Amino acid sequence: MSRIGVFVCWCGENIARTVDVAEVASAAAKIPGVRCSVHYKYMCSDPGQAMIREKIESEKLDAVVVASCSPHMHLKTFRKTAQRAGLNPYLVEMANIREHCSWVHHQRGEATAKAAEIIRMSVEKVRQNHALQAIRVPVTRRALVIGGGVAGIQAALDIADAGYEVVMVEREPSIGGKMAGLSETFPTLDCSQCILTPRMVEVGQHPRIKLYSYSEVEAVDGFVGNFTAKIRQKARYVDISKCTGCGECWNVCPLKRNPSEFDFKMGMRPAIYVPFPQAVPARPVIDSKTCAKLIRNGCGLCEKKCQAGAINFKDTDRVVEEKIGAVVVATGFQLYGIGKKQNGKLVGYGEYGYGKYKDVIDSLQFERLVSASGPTNGAIKRPSDGKEPKNVVFISCVGSRDNAKGLSYCSKICCMYTAKHTMLYKHKVHDGQAHVFYMDIRSGGKGYEEFVRRAIEQDGAKYYRGRVSKITEQNGKLIVRGADTLAGTPVTIEADLVVLAAAMRPAPGVTDLARMLNVGYDEHGFLLESHPKLRPVETNAAGVFICGACHSPKDIPESVAQASAAAAKTQILFAAEELTREPEIAQINEQTCAACYACYRTCPYHAIEQAEVRTPRGVFVKKTARVNPGLCMGCGTCVAACPSKSAELEGFTEQQIYSMVESLA
Amino acid sequence: MKLAYYPGCALHGSSNDYEQSLRACLGKLEVEPQEIKEWICCGATAAHALNHKLSIALPARNLALAEQQGFEDMLAPCPMCSMQLLKAAKLMDEDAGLRREISSVIEVEASGRLQVLNLIQVFQRIGLDRIKPAVKKPLADLKPACYYGCLLTRPPDVVKFDDPEQPSSMEAIMAMLGAKPVDWNYRTECCGAGMTMAKEATVLELSQRILADAREHGANCLVTACPMCHVNLDMKQGDIEQRYGTRFGLPIYYLTDVVGLALGLSSEELGIDRHFVKQPQ
Numbered sequence: 052m053s054r055i056g057v058f059v060c061w062c063g064e065n066i067a068r069t070v071d072v073a074e075v076a077s078a079a080a081k082i083p084g085v086r087c088s089v090h091y092k093y094m095c096s097d098p099g100q101a102m103i104r105e106k107i108e109s110e111k112l113d114a115v116v117v118a119s120c121s122p123h124m125h126l127k128t129f130r131k132t133a134q135r136a137g138l139n140p141y142l143v144e145m146a147n148i149r150e151h152c153s154w155v156h157h158q159r160g161e162a163t164a165k166a167a168e169i170i171r172m173s174v175e176k177v178r179q180n181h182a183l184q185a186i187r188v189p190v191t192r193r194a195l196v197i198g199g200g201v202a203g204i205q206a207a208l209d210i211a212d213a214g215y216e217v218v219m220v221e222r223e224p225s226i227g228g229k230m231a232g233l234s235e236t237f238p239t240l241d242c243s244q245c246i247l248t249p250r251m252v253e254v255g256q257h258p259r260i261k262l263y264s265y266s267e268v269e270a271v272d273g274f275v276g277n278f279t280a281k282i283r284q285k286a287r288y289v290d291i292s293k294c295t296g297c298g299e300c301w302n303v304c305p306l307k308r309n310p311s312e313f314d315f316k317m318g319m320r321p322a323i324y325v326p327f328p329q330a331v332p333a334r335p336v337i338d339s340k341t342c343a344k345l346i347r348n349g350c351g352l353c354e355k356k357c358q359a360g361a362i363n364f365k366d367t368d369r370v371v372e373e374k375i376g377a378v379v380v381a382t383g384f385q386l387y388g389i390g391k392k393q394n395g396k397l398v399g400y401g402e403y404g405y406g407k408y409k410d411v412i413d414s415l416q417f418e419r420l421v422s423a424s425g426p427t428n429g430a431i432k433r434p435s436d437g438k439e440p441k442n443v444v445f446i447s448c449v450g451s452r453d454n455a456k457g458l459s460y461c462s463k464i465c466c467m468y469t470a471k472h473t474m475l476y477k478h479k480v481h482d483g484q485a486h487v488f489y490m491d492i493r494s495g496g497k498g499y500e501e502f503v504r505r506a507i508e509q510d511g512a513k514y515y516r517g518r519v520s521k522i523t524e525q526n527g528k529l530i531v532r533g534a535d536t537l538a539g540t541p542v543t544i545e546a547d548l549v550v551l552a553a554a555m556r557p558a559p560g561v562t563d564l565a566r567m568l569n570v571g572y573d574e575h576g577f578l579l580e581s582h583p584k585l586r587p588v589e590t591n592a593a594g595v596f597i598c599g600a601c602h603s604p605k606d607i608p609e610s611v612a613q614a615s616a617a618a619a620k621t622q623i624l625f626a627a628e629e630l631t632r633e634p635e636i637a638q639i640n641e642q643t644c645a646a647c648y649a650c651y652r653t654c655p656y657h658a659i660e661q662a663e664v665r666t667p668r669g670v671f672v673k674k675t676a677r678v679n680p681g682l683c684m685g686c687g688t689c690v691a692a693c694p695s696k697s698a699e700l701e702g703f704t705e706q707q708i709y710s711m712v713e714s715l716a
Numbered sequence: 717m718k719l720a721y722y723p724g725c726a727l728h729g730s731s732n733d734y735e736q737s738l739r740a741c742l743g744k745l746e747v748e749p750q751e752i753k754e755w756i757c758c759g760a761t762a763a764h765a766l767n768h769k770l771s772i773a774l775p776a777r778n779l780a781l782a783e784q785q786g787f788e789d790m791l792a793p794c795p796m797c798s799m800q801l802l803k804a805a806k807l808m809d810e811d812a813g814l815r816r817e818i819s820s821v822i823e824v825e826a827s828g829r830l831q832v833l834n835l836i837q838v839f840q841r842i843g844l845d846r847i848k849p850a851v852k853k854p855l856a857d858l859k860p861a862c863y864y865g866c867l868l869t870r871p872p873d874v875v876k877f878d879d880p881e882q883p884s885s886m887e888a889i890m891a892m893l894g895a896k897p898v899d900w901n902y903r904t905e906c907c908g909a910g911m912t913m914a915k916e917a918t919v920l921e922l923s924q925r926i927l928a929d930a931r932e933h934g935a936n937c938l939v940t941a942c943p944m945c946h947v948n949l950d951m952k953q954g955d956i957e958q959r960y961g962t963r964f965g966l967p968i969y970y971l972t973d974v975v976g977l978a979l980g981l982s983s984e985e986l987g988i989d990r991h992f993v994k995q996p997q
Binding site for chain 2: 400
């Protein structure tokens with residue numbers, strides 16, 4: 052390049068206060084090959100950009116260096132500007148004299164000299180840039196939604212209603228997630244199933260949604276716009292195309308007393324079962340761990356009773372492949388396991404007696420008790436003796452906000468659902484008294500504060516600000532010893548039932564799924580978004596979006612909002628004719644490549660293929676490594692690994708880097 | 717088994733019946749704990765209330781002396797002593813500068829290799845499955861309430877022993893001896909500790925609750941591993957009965973008493989006849 056333009060930005064005071072921009076610009080003008088060198092107060096502004104375009108045209112520039120802020124801020128801006136003036140956007144470099152210079156140094160003389168050096172290096176680099184074209188990949192306009200809870204359902208419906216096909220994978224026998232098991236939802240006290248099941252049915256019947264229930268994602272290969280997902284359909288032992296859902300099988304099953312997963316062990320289910328009456332699909336599944344026929348070839352009554360011939364004890368898992376363009380992860384949450392056996396640093400809360408005393412339960416178990424479709428048909432009964440509890444203690448923050456023995460974060464929804472629980476309890480047990488031990492009350496949503504006040508003022512819930520130190524049992528009652536720090540006294544309550552508000556945690560297995568998708572996760576297993584403020588539903592894996600509780604603890608309105616956001620992002624992806632990818636990727640010189648495949652083994656994105664070099668007639672010449680331009684993220688690991696220097700990174704070649712270093716000498 | 721023995725003030729002083737019981741019982745299992753020479757006070761509650769470095773230096777000297785005298789394991793039967801020893805070891809382990817400083821204060825090198833064991837851990841070391849065959853008189857009539865007190869399992873990150881909320885190590889020993897330990901609510905609640913002198917009413921109240929809960933859950937005796945707890949529950953039981961107008965009559969055994977009886981030793985050999993609350997006939 053012999054006609055390089057240098058544009059030095061003041062960035063208002065950010066750069067100009069510490070760096071003498073005029074001097075730096077005139078120093079750059081002296082570098083061989085620099086055609087013009089100017090400075091301006093705000094290079095990213097409209098007049099600033101116009102200046103760049105004007106210079107490109109009038110000086111016939113063949114490369115541009117903008118000395119200003121970080122490329123993270125404005126590289127896209129200046130590349131677009133150059134492109135508008137007819138210059139290839141990859142012949143634009145940014146010299147960071149703000150974050151790397153004026154913002155970290157104080158002494159004007161030193162900072163100015165350093166800025167001049169940074170610009171000199173960028174000029175050397177851009178001299179050896181190639182004019183590149185963005186890589187174009189086709190898009191498969193089908194989305195994979197992993198998880199069939201309220202977030203997954205919302206995302207699937209939004210994408211399908213926009214006209215695209217959706218593949219939904221749900222690991223439980225039915226979609227609906229945790230929301231299907233709730234009794235009523237805050238702050239409206241809507242019946243949870245009543246508002247959810249219509250949408251569940253919509254998903255089940257939608258012409259563009261393909262539902263794989265009782266299935267799990269095993270592998271996802273490919274790249275944005277071009278994924279291939281392997282899905283394992285677990286054996287149901289029931290052919291759902293033949294089954295009519297009549298219920299004869301589960302009525303006749305003699306093994307009725309298996310702890311129900313849907314009821315969180317508060318109730319029982321048979322070995323062949325539908326998790327709840329409104330299940331979608333409304334077809335049973337056989338539990339292979341307890342079914343007598345599957346274990347020891349006994350029983351078989353359900354098969355005899357089934358008029359549709361839908362029972363198939365010879366069923367096996369099936370693995371199917373689906374081609375998709377985008378993935379939405381909506382895997383939801385599980386509750387913190389309060390019992391003693393935990394993983395890693397969590398040690399459980401032995402002082403609450405969960406697991407020891409039958410009448411100490413967690414919040415989801417209480418929801419099942421209150422739910423009209425639950426194991427007690429909505430009657431609130433003590434698990435120990437079935438009597439109606441007259442004094443119920445609710446303990447907030449079990450497992451959450453605890454740096455010593457639990458998780459450090461706030462689980463967000465517990466203050467609200469605990470207030471809700473006190474109200475639901477009071478509505479059913481008019482002479483009952485609810486007691487809540489809390490640390491703070493967090494009720495920041497729309498109508499949430501008013502809701503909590505209702506629980507206290509209208510439904511008479513007693514709130515004690517303090518923790519519970521120990522729960523013991525005496526004469527069939529639970530002795531709850533806690534503190535009331537506002538009154539400054541200890542409080543002892545003889546409770547009939549204790550409900551622990553356990554922390555929300557990501558669903559089991561989500562970290563394995565994250566690794567399949569190249570999505571990051573934090574120390575708690577919550578999936579990482581691209582940017583916590585501005586990109587909450589995107590991830591650093593292109594084409595993979597997240598929504599709902601898999602990202603962080605949240606309530607239903609937020610989960611639904613995030614699901615629609617993820618659907619919108621998916622639609623943006625699908626709206627383009629083709630996808631473009633940055634072309635600054637690795638290249639492998641197939642002449643010199645010895646096919647040692649060190650790069651193939653080290654590439655973190657599996658972007659290197661084992662390929663062959665053949666003559667035009669198809670005669671085999673040699674093996675080689677080859678970069679898949681759709682997958683390569685330009686990380687440069689292969690460049691470091693290659694022993695023959697056959698791998699180079701476009702835009703960051705070794706020669707360019709040597710030139711930059713030498714320019715300082 | 718080569719075992720150093722740190723009696724602390726209690727076992728040589730007002731709780732020397734515990735030492736008698738301990739020597740008899742462990743002797744029957746062919747373990748001869750050797751008292752370390754020139755041991756000093758562990759600091760107990762007084763030291764850490766007054767001066768942090770003193771509270772580390774005092775137990776550190778005992779650790780260092782035991783190491784110097786060639787031991788790798790040390791039994792400290794009093795949970796307050798064992799907790800202070802473990803705490804000093806832990807703090808010096810985490811902070812090399814502290815270790816050097818303390819070593820110079822106590823004028824002995826404290827290397828941190830010594831393992832401090834409580835009484836239950838010593839039985840576990842010997843092996844419950846090796847003690848069981850030696851049991852001559854299974855304690856079928858015994859329904860003990862196993863009382864851990866506040867310090868055997870706490871602070872959990874210092875003593876690292878059993879479950880701080882629902883411990884079960886003593887019950888395991890009882891079951892091995894053929895006894896029927898009861899499930900009760902006050903296993904780790906405070907007995908009043910050193911308030912015996914300063915605020916007797918507190919001790920009487922707290923210990924009364926323990927005795928009452930034990931009885932309510934069907935216990936016919938209590939077993940404890942702490943000499944302080946023993947004083948409050950045994951020596952003070954009469955005062956408790958008088959103050960609360962209720963009769964308990966619950967013998968308070970040291971853990972070594974119970975193991976010793978099962979091994980065939982007599983009450984006199986174990987010093988049980990020296991307790992205030994007499995065994996039923």
